[in-house]
Amino acid sequence: MSIFRFPLMVWLGIGILIISLGIRQSFGIFMMPISDTFQSGREFFSLAIAVQNLMFGMFQPFIGMAADRFGAKRIVALGGIAYALGLSLTSIATSSGVLFLSIGVLVGLGLSATSYVIVLGAVAKVVPAEHTAKAFGLTTAAGSFGMFAVIPGAQSMLANYDWQTAMQVFAVLCTVIIAFSVFMKSATSEGQSQTTADTQTLRQALAEAFRHPGYWFIHAGFFVCGFQVMFIATHLPSYIADKGLPGNTAAMALAYVGIFNIFGSYFWGVMGDRFNKRYVMTSLYLMRAVVLSLFVTLPLTTETAIVFGAAIGFCWLGTVPLTSGLVRQIFGPRYMSTLYGLVFFTHQIGSFLGAWAGGRIYDFYGSYTPIWWATVVLALAAALLHLPINDKPLVRASLQPA
Structure with a gap:
């Protein structure tokens, strides 16, 4: 299937992800100005972002269940409202408690309803199984354009205005997500036929997944992904600044992460469509291990920082179409938002630990070196975890609703 023949839902999903994830991936460059405003160490903002990621993950299974039952349209609209409200409150926060509520809880809720789990779950219901990974890859790739587009804009606003103004602009941008949701199909019109899989209840689907050993290996691998990407997104700007490089180097490095993540x-x-997804995933994590090792060992310059951004960007979110594709391949599309939502919760536990531990370790040791090497070890572990997964689609007998 040509990408130009994909249904409208794919293109709406791309637009939603550009905004939602573009804003989210820019939070790292706010660490130093927000920490200066609140006169705190880096652990404070790291913890706020860690709470955001934990809430993002905790809400995700329930948001996924709601999307499977009521359709993605309503969920995305409510998520856009929560996202905008959280950013607005962040811009006027004067205490740590308000910041944790706004950028932590509310933005986490908004993200859970406007990011990959809901969008890819909706896409899975309208794209043929044999083209799922490619559709997921296109959605993830184009969504990554937001990182390339939003981060330089955020850096410019920080240079010319202040971080509060940038947050207010982001809040206005979230209203576009609400507008996109209007054109999404409802749950009753997403073309689901009453096959054997459709008669399966949610309880049966969860029991089936929990009994499948490969499902837990998928969880473990995605935990590693969350730990790595959120540590890098949150702490790379500060790491680069500590090395005395120009202020725009971090923004450029993250922008290159975004643009190469598209490809x-x-x-x-x-x-993932052409070869076994397990082996493709193993190759991706091995590439991450090599890139991270070279970044830590080679001298850091503006050029090497940008090259690192490009290299790590190429394998940044390639895990998303592969992981979601494995869930869809094994268990089918019916409860994908729920099952992938649970996997994403594990990803966000990793994100919580990556964002928080980065600040904690830096404040304790005065260096990011120990956690950089931890990400290398985790990448090697994740590469091995995907090899024993049984990725054959499950064959179900006729199911009766409980």
């Missing part, structure tokens, strides 16, 4: 996500998605 990488689509590439890994296409590879």
Whole structure:
């Protein structure tokens, strides 16, 4: 299937992800100005972002269940409202408690309803199974364009205005998500036929997944992904600043993460359609281990920082079409938002630990070196975890609703 023949839902999903994830991935460059405003160490903002990621993950299974039952349209609209409200409150926060509520809880809720789990769950219901990984890769890739587009804009606003103004602009941008949701199909019109899989209840689907050993290996691998990407997104700007490089180097490095993630996500998605997803995933994590090792050992300059951004960007979110593709391949599309939502919760536990531990370790040791090497070890572990997964689609007998 040509990408130009994909249903409208794919293109709406791309637009939603550009805004939702573009804003989210820019939070790292706010660490130093917000920490200066609240006169705190880096652990304070790291913990706020860690809470956001934990809430993002905790809400995700329930949001996924609601999307499977009521359709993605309403969920995305409510998520856009929560996202905008959280950013607005962040811009006027004067205490740590308000900041944790706004950028932590409310933004976490908004993200859970406007990011990959809901969008890819909706896409899975309208795209043929044999083209799922490619569609997921395209959605993930184009969504990554937001990182390339939003981060330089955020850096410019920080340079010319202040972080509060940037947050207010982001809040206005979230209203576009609400507008996009209007054109999404409802749950009753997403073309689901009453097959054997459709008669399966949610309880049966969860029991089936929990009994499948591969499902837990998928959880473990995605935990590693969350730990790595959120540590890098949150702490790379501060790490680069500590090395005395120009202020725009971090923004450029993250922008290169975004632009090369566009190509990488689509590439890994296409590879997932052509080859065994388990082996493709193992290759991706091995590439991450090599890139991270070289970044830590080589001298850091503006050039090497940008090259690192490009290299790690190429394998940044390639895990998303592969992981979601594995869930869809094994268990089918019916409860994908729920099952992938649970996997994403594990991803966000990793994100929580990556964001928080980065600040904690830096404040304790005065260096990021120990956690950089921890990400290398985790990448090697994740590469091995995907090899024993049984990825054959489950064959179900006729199911009766409980």
